[in-house]
Amino acid sequence: MGGLPTSTVDGFAVDPTDAKVMYVAMRNGIFRSDNGGWTWTAAANGPKNVAAVAVNAKKPNEVYAVTMDGVIVRSPDGGAQWAAMR
Amino acid sequence: MERRPRGPGKLRARGRRSNTCTHWPSTQAGLFRSEDGGVSWRKVALPVMHSSPDVMAVTPDPRDAAVLYVATHEAGVLKTTDGGRTWSEVNSGLGGLDVHGLAIDPNAPNKLHALVRDKGEGLYRTTNGGQRWVRVDDGPAGETKVLTSVNLATGMGGIYLYAGTAEGLQRNPDCF
Numbered sequence: 001m002g003g004l005p006t007s008t009v010d011g012f013a014v015d016p017t018d019a020k021v022m023y024v025a026m027r028n029g030i031f032r033s034d035n036g037g038w039t040w041t042a043a044a045n046g047p048k049n050v051a052a053v054a055v056n057a058k059k060p061n062e063v064y065a066v067t068m069d070g071v072i073v074r075s076p077d078g079g080a081q082w083a084a085m086r
Numbered sequence: 087m088e089r090r091p092r093g094p095g096k097l098r099a100r101g102r103r104s105n106t107c108t109h110w111p112s113t114q115a116g117l118f119r120s121e122d123g124g125v126s127w128r129k130v131a132l133p134v135m136h137s138s139p140d141v142m143a144v145t146p147d148p149r150d151a152a153v154l155y156v157a158t159h160e161a162g163v164l165k166t167t168d169g170g171r172t173w174s175e176v177n178s179g180l181g182g183l184d185v186h187g188l189a190i191d192p193n194a195p196n197k198l199h200a201l202v203r204d205k206g207e208g209l210y211r212t213t214n215g216g217q218r219w220v221r222v223d224d225g226p227a228g229e230t231k232v233l234t235s236v237n238l239a240t241g242m243g244g245i246y247l248y249a250g251t252a253e254g255l256q257r258n259p260d261c262f
Contacts (some may be wrong), residue, residue, distance in 0.1 A: 001255055007252030012232045016148060016192065019237040022248075024255060036238050037248070037255060057148070064124075068116055072124050 003032055003040035010068075011052035015060045023079060025050035025065055034078045043079045047071070117141050117156060118224035119170060132156070132164055133173050143188040143232065147195045155216065161180065163200055165216050176216030181206015187225075187233025189247060191260070199247060199260065201225045201233050211260075228252045235260060 004024060011025030020036045030046040030053060033039060049068045056062035063075040065082070075082045087199040116139060132139055135186060139157035147153035155176075156164045162177035163185055177183065179204055187201035196215040199222075202208055209225035226233075232250035240246060240259040247260045 004255060006254040007157070008229075008231065008252045009255050010231050012234050012248060012250045012255065014234060014236050014248075018190075024250065034248075036236070037257065 001037055001040065003042070004033075004037075011050060011054075011065070013053045013055045013063070015055050016057050017060050021060070021078075023053045023055065023063060023065075024052040027068075030063075030065055030079060030082075043075075043082065046075070046079065047073050048080045117144065130170055132161075133175075140244075142186050143146075145188045145190045145198070147190060148192050149195050153195070153215075155188055155190065155201065157188035159184055159186075162194050163216055165190060176212075177219070178217065179212075179221075180210055183209065183223060185232050187249065189233045189235040191235045191238045191245065193245065197235075199233060200233065201230055201249075212222035225249075226256050226258070 005028050007026055007028060009024050009026055011022045016019035020034060022033050022037060024031045027049050030043040030050055031040040031050050032043060034076060047067050050065050051068045053065040054064065061078045063079050066072050072085045073082045074085050117132060118127040120127050122176050139161050141156055142159055143157040145155040145175045147208045152167055152169045154166050154170060160183060162175055162180055162183040164173045165176045166173045182202045182205035184203045185200050186203050189199045191197040197213050199220060200210045202210060208221045209223040210219040211222045228250040229252040230249050234248045236248050238246050242259055244260045246257045
């Protein structure tokens with residue numbers, strides 16, 4: 001689990017079309033793995049204090065997350081860019 | 087980053103149907119449903135003794151959008167087969183009703199794992215959509231926030247269970 005902090009994991013989601021692609025939500029932010037969890041990369045532009053994350057089953061590059069304050073954010077590109085939903 | 091719109095409250099878990107735009111976030115105030123991509127939300131009535139059960143996990147069937155399982159802090163596992171109009175408790179065989187994690191096998195959606203805490207603590211498995219649960223293991227140690235079956239072969243005839251815990255992410259084969 002290289003690159004993933006050993007702190008509380010609050011949310012976890014998997015790309016239904018490629019199970020090696022997965023996302024973790026935690027206070028440190030959102031992390032993505034492309035190899036089943038062996039290595040992880042932080043979403044540099046993502047929110048912090050994240051309570052949950054979900055992948056759109058029909059558009060796996062579309063990822064949703066919600067902060068612990070209840071704000072819903074969306075990424076259109078697999079976690080590279082994030083914006084609050086309008 | 088802008089901070090709107092707001093969701094339905096403090097969130098524990100979140101599910102999203104496989105072939106609709108329906109979102110099902112769970113909160114300490116119950117289960118909420120959005121049919122407009124998260125712009126507005128309405129509370130879903132769950133048929134349990136508690137008016138607002140603490141919903142710990144929302145687990146949709148990846149092959150049937152009408153089927154959804156909900157794990158609760160007080161009432162075990164609830165199941166709907168009609169998109170949330172009616173619900174039934176599917177707790178036969180569970181040692182307790184405080185369910186902290188619920189995972190559905192993406193290859194065999196009638197196979198689920200439930201993580202029970204406190205009374206009857208342990209990891210339980212059903213292979214018939216919740217009609218009967220059997221305890222299979224102690225489950226991950228410590229506080230578990232999320233439990234997910236991931237379609238990665240173990241090489242031993244099963245797939246992996248991933249658990250998001252207070253100590254980080256853990257994974258184990260689901261074929262104990």
